Amino acid sequence: MAIRRPTPIKLTANQSKSLQKQLSNQPTTRSAPKSSDPNFPVFEIPVNKRVLVYVPNHVVMDANGEPTLRMDEPLLHAVQDGKRFMYIRCTKDAFLKDEDGNDVLDANGKPLFDGTCPLCDGTDVPWDLANLTIKQKCSKMNLDPEDRNNNTVKGIRSAAFSGRVLKEANKYLTFPIVVIETENDEGRVPKMDENNNLIAHPMWYHISESQYNEKWLSTLEGLEDEPTHPGGHFFVLNYTYDTKGKDANKRDSAKNLKVIGKTIKKSEKLRQAFDKMTEDWTPEKAMEVVVSNQAYTVSDLTDIADKLLEQPRDMIALLQAAESTGKDVSTGDGFNLVPPEDSGRAALEDGMKKGSTAVAQMDETDEDDADGSADDDLDLSL
Numbered sequence: 001m002a003i004r005r006p007t008p009i010k011l012t013a014n015q016s017k018s019l020q021k022q023l024s025n026q027p028t029t030r031s032a033p034k035s036s037d038p039n040f041p042v043f044e045i046p047v048n049k050r051v052l053v054y055v056p057n058h059v060v061m062d063a064n065g066e067p068t069l070r071m072d073e074p075l076l077h078a079v080q081d082g083k084r085f086m087y088i089r090c091t092k093d094a095f096l097k098d099e100d101g102n103d104v105l106d107a108n109g110k111p112l113f114d115g116t117c118p119l120c121d122g123t124d125v126p127w128d129l130a131n132l133t134i135k136q137k138c139s140k141m142n143l144d145p146e147d148r149n150n151n152t153v154k155g156i157r158s159a160a161f162s163g164r165v166l167k168e169a170n171k172y173l174t175f176p177i178v179v180i181e182t183e184n185d186e187g188r189v190p191k192m193d194e195n196n197n198l199i200a201h202p203m204w205y206h207i208s209e210s211q212y213n214e215k216w217l218s219t220l221e222g223l224e225d226e227p228t229h230p231g232g233h234f235f236v237l238n239y240t241y242d243t244k245g246k247d248a249n250k251r252d253s254a255k256n257l258k259v260i261g262k263t264i265k266k267s268e269k270l271r272q273a274f275d276k277m278t279e280d281w282t283p284e285k286a287m288e289v290v291v292s293n294q295a296y297t298v299s300d301l302t303d304i305a306d307k308l309l310e311q312p313r314d315m316i317a318l319l320q321a322a323e324s325t326g327k328d329v330s331t332g333d334g335f336n337l338v339p340p341e342d343s344g345r346a347a348l349e350d351g352m353k354k355g356s357t358a359v360a361q362m363d364e365t366d367e368d369d370a371d372g373s374a375d376d377d378l379d380l381s382l
């Protein structure tokens with residue numbers, strides 16, 4: 001099965017320069033539908049632009065009786081299948097009962113939800129593999145895997161931890177915004193159509209809770225009326241940043257987001273119109289159409305977890321065997337322990353397609369975790 005390595009092409013200095021530049025700046029993300037309903041699109045992080053938005057004022061009371069923005073608040077597991085990244089909703093503590101209080105059952109007579117989450121239950125396996133990998137790599141290089149001051153060790157640790165195929169669930173927030181088109185995407189002067197009306201599109205805004213707290217809450221505190229939620233206000237989402245001569249990208253745009261409150265005078269009617277426009281954009285609708293927020297049954301998640309963890313389990317067994325026999329299972333660089341990128345993918349997709357047609361789109365979901373899940377990696381490389 002080994003592929004034969006072709007002879008590298010010979011290029012002129014200029015060609016080489018051009019190609020090198022292009023091949024160093026390929027987008028690592030593929031654009032893909034994040035919503036299963038084109039009438040309810042998901043806002044895409046714009047690269048190095050400013051966007052004028054209105055947050056519709058749909059409010060509910062929280063547990064303390066305080067008004068809070070109505071939103072879907074899914075716990076999402078980041079999952080890596082080969083080179084593909086996706087998010088899958090956690091089912092921990094969820095139950096579904098019929099009118100008589102009995103569990104709602106699937107075709108096989110199993111409860112759709114039973115309070116467990118097979119993905120939560122599976123998170124130990126990738127941790128174990130990461131730790132074993134770190135130990136093996138460090139021992140081969142005569143490094144102490146616990147030496148956190150050593151940059152090589154740090155690199156090995158962070159690569160192993162961020163390569164986990166299944167991570168603990170993180171909280172995300174999903175609510176509607178109205179994006180108002182502006183001249184040159186500067187977020188300043190609204191564009192008008194031929195009837196002199198604003199051009200505005202409702203979209204789902206999706207952000208990790210930690211990023212929301214960092215990017216939005218401080219802005220709200222700085223506003224004149226110190227609102228506890230952004231509903232009923234206009235904002236400029238400023239994704240521009242100093243690219244230091246490099247091409248701008250989505251991840252850094254998201255990282256550099258600044259949320260700026262904007263007062264628009266005499267906007268009462270406009271705000272009411274936007275609120276009305278987004279009445280149907282409920283948390284239930286978000287769970288229905290936003291691909292990462294969709295809910296799958298416990299038995300679907302069991303299949304997904306089994307397929308995802310098959311290879312890590314095999315690799316753990318290999319590494320443990322190598323450890324106990326003192327033999328090196330790798331050929332020297334450890335690369336043959338890395339699973340072929342796409343193996344298992346078909347199996348995983350099969351498992352995922354079983355439950356819902358919407359799941360099929362999930363394998364196309366790109367790694368749009370720039371808006372938050374970078375912190376997945378950060379807290380692991382401590």
Ligand SMILES: [Zn+2]
Nearest residue numbers: 090091117120
């Ligand atoms: Zn879970």
